[in-house]
Amino acid sequence: ETGVTQSPTHLIKTRGQQVxxxxxxxxxxxxxxxxxxxxxxxPQFIFQYYREEENGRGNFPPRFSxxxxxNYSSELNVNALELDDSALYLCASSxxxxxxxIYFGEGSWLTVV
Amino acid sequence: RKEVExxxxxxxVPEGATVAFNCTYSNSASQSFFWYRQDxxxxxxxxxxxxxxxxxxxxxxAQLNRAxxxxxxxxxxxxxxxxxxxxxxxxRDDKIIFGKGTRLHILP
Numbered sequence: 001e002t003g004v005t006q007s008p009t010h011l012i013k014t015r016g017q018q019v020x021x022x023x024x025x026x027x028x029x030x031x032x033x034x035x036x037x038x039x040x041x042x043p044q045f046i047f048q049y050y051r052e053e054e055n056g057r058g059n060f061p062p063r064f065s066x067x068x069x070x071n072y073s074s075e076l077n078v079n080a081l082e083l084d085d086s087a088l089y090l091c092a093s094s095x096x097x098x099x100x101x102i103y104f105g106e107g108s109w110l111t112v113v
Numbered sequence: 114r115k116e117v118e119x120x121x122x123x124x125x126v127p128e129g130a131t132v133a134f135n136c137t138y139s140n141s142a143s144q145s146f147f148w149y150r151q152d153x154x155x156x157x158x159x160x161x162x163x164x165x166x167x168x169x170x171x172x173x174x175a176q177l178n179r180a181x182x183x184x185x186x187x188x189x190x191x192x193x194x195x196x197x198x199x200x201x202x203x204x205r206d207d208k209i210i211f212g213k214g215t216r217l218h219i220l221p
């Protein structure tokens with residue numbers, strides 16, 4: 001519906017493992033933001049990528065890293081998974097400078113056991 | 114203090130009632146403002162942008178007071194389908210920052 005697609009939709013990982021989440025932005029959008037939403041909380045800003053460069057980061061440790069590719073798709077990588085990393089991970093795309101309305105994908109549900 | 118604060122909720126209101134959500138933001142450099150709706154286990158969806166002049170979309174009215182750093186959302190004649198979590202959000206330095214959200218339950 002929004003043109004933003006995320007994969008996988010659900011996954012289960014073991015503590016200490018690594019995970020990669022993927023996002024394809026809406027056509028024409030050059031900016032991707034990643035959010036973590038724990039149960040009962042609002043989305044927390046992890047970081048943003050604009051034209052393949054990190055453009056701002058929230059209060060998350062370095063084991064949260066990302067990439068943006070020339071086609072503006074993006075990846076979120078989390079190393080050394082902890083139980084508290086269990087959350088919905090949301091990708092949002094936008095066109096920088098156009099009121100910054102962002103459009104979310106359906107998210108990736110990560111459970112760490 | 115959180116950058117965006119909302120009423121903790123949940124709100125349980127009868128169908129047909131008027132509901133008001135309040136939100137405050139701490140960074141005066143915030144540039145634009147939004148209300149999002151999030152259904153259970155779904156992604157947030159933009160409900161409306163908020164302007165200083167106030168804006169209305171059917172039963173929904175949003176207001177912004179920059180001097181008080183306060184944003185509001187009013188839902189009139191609430192419907193069962195309005196049950197959801199309502200998220201206040203601000204744009205700060207091209208980043209959208211969200212509040213915790215307020216859950217609304219409309220009771221038949």
